[in-house]
Amino acid sequence: MKNTDTKIAVITGGNSGIGYATARRLKETGTEVIITGRRKDAVENAATELDITGIVADQSNLTDINRLAASVHEKYGKIDMLLINAGITKIASIETTSEEMFDEVMNVNLKGAFFTLSTFIPFLNNGASVVFLSSTSARISPPNASVYAASKAAVNAIMKIAAIELAPRKIRVNAVSPGPVSTEIMDKMGMNKDLESKMVNSIPLMRFGKPDEVASLISYLLGDEALFITGSDFLIDGGQTV
Numbered sequence: 001m002k003n004t005d006t007k008i009a010v011i012t013g014g015n016s017g018i019g020y021a022t023a024r025r026l027k028e029t030g031t032e033v034i035i036t037g038r039r040k041d042a043v044e045n046a047a048t049e050l051d052i053t054g055i056v057a058d059q060s061n062l063t064d065i066n067r068l069a070a071s072v073h074e075k076y077g078k079i080d081m082l083l084i085n086a087g088i089t090k091i092a093s094i095e096t097t098s099e100e101m102f103d104e105v106m107n108v109n110l111k112g113a114f115f116t117l118s119t120f121i122p123f124l125n126n127g128a129s130v131v132f133l134s135s136t137s138a139r140i141s142p143p144n145a146s147v148y149a150a151s152k153a154a155v156n157a158i159m160k161i162a163a164i165e166l167a168p169r170k171i172r173v174n175a176v177s178p179g180p181v182s183t184e185i186m187d188k189m190g191m192n193k194d195l196e197s198k199m200v201n202s203i204p205l206m207r208f209g210k211p212d213e214v215a216s217l218i219s220y221l222l223g224d225e226a227l228f229i230t231g232s233d234f235l236i237d238g239g240q241t242v
Contacts, residue, residue, distance in 0.1 A: 007031045008079040009222065010072055012059050012116060013086030015039065015046040017183035018133060021215035022083055024050055026222070031081070034072055038086075059086040059112035060104075069119045078125040081222040084113045085133040087151075091144045102147050109151035114158055117173075127170045129222045132159050134175040136237045152177070156233050163231030172230035174221050179237025181209040204239035 009026050013019045014035025023033045027050055035050075036057040037043040047054025055071060057064040072079065087109045090101050113132060124130070137145050138152040156175055163173040180199045200206055217236050220226055235241055 007081060008034070008072075008076045009081035009083065010034045010036070010068075010079055010120070011083040011085055012036045012057070013133075014083075015042040015054070018178065018181065018211045018214045018218070019083065019085040020046055020050075021211035022085070022218050023052060025212070025215045025219045026081070027052055029219075029223075032076065034076070036068060036086070059084075059116060060107035061112075062115055065112070065115050065119050069123055073123045078123050078128075079120070080125050080128050082117070082120055082124065082128070082130045083133070083218060083222065084116050084130070086112065087133060089145075089148055091148065093144050094146050097147060105147045105151055109148070110154050113155050117158070117162060121166070124166075124169075124171055128172075129226070130162070130166075130171065130173045131218050131221050132156075132173075132175040133218075134159075134177040134233060136177050136179045136235060136241050138177065139235075139241050159233065160231050167230065172221075172226070174226075174229060174231070175233040176214060176218050176221065177233055177235050177237070178209055178214045179203060179235075179240040181211060181214060183211055202240055203237065204242060207238065209236060209238060 009031050011019050011023050014023045015037035023035050027033050033052040034055060035046060035052060036055050038058045040056050043054040043056050055068055057068040088105060090105050092101060117130060132155050134155050135152040137149040138156055141149060159173050159175045166173055214236055217234060221229065
């Protein structure tokens with residue numbers, strides 16, 4: 001079991017990008033951090049680099065979610081911070097979107113996020129904080145991102161209702177919605193110079209965000225300085241949605 005003075009944080013999708021940056025930031029503040037991810041090598045490498053705990057778990061798989069929650073509870077007891085960060089980005093026009101792609105995105109981004117929260121609720125300390133990683137795509141309606149945008153808009157709805165349901169236990173629930181951020185996901189999208197230029201030109205500050213910048217906001221919301229903030233979606237997008 002944990003030292004009662006030590007905060008415990010679980011971060012899904014914590015082996016890269018924003019999740020990794022948040023794990024590093026929380027570790028530096030003395031928080032006990034557990035990260036998850038689908039790729040065994042990536043999770044183990046990140047956990048070793050950060051000197052934290054890594055558990056292989058697929059957010060789209062309810063068996064994995066249940067196993068993760070039970071494992072964390074058995075070793076650490078109840079937790080204080082939960083960042084539901086794992087997600088995937090797939091783009092296609094509505095006309096060409098396959099059922100397989102629809103299910104893949106929704107299973108990770110929506111179903112997985114929902115049941116991660118649901119499963120961990122009994123294992124959250126009173127006064128705990130939960131953050132969902134959402135996206136500006138839920139607001140700006142980007143072409144060819146209908147399924148991804150819908151998954152994040154649904155997450156925002158869940159966040160608000162969870163904030164109401166969990167308020168009696170002083171558990172705060174918020175969302176952080178980044179604009180384009182320089183992460184591994186960008187590489188997986190097959191970013192080319194034309195697309196990169198188009199995206200940068202859509203941002204008043206004329207650059208992509210950095211994982212550490214998003215991690216700073218997430219860490220603030222997870223911490224005790226944000227005790228009067230719940231049910232809110234925070235944009236961090238260089239002005240993209242203005």
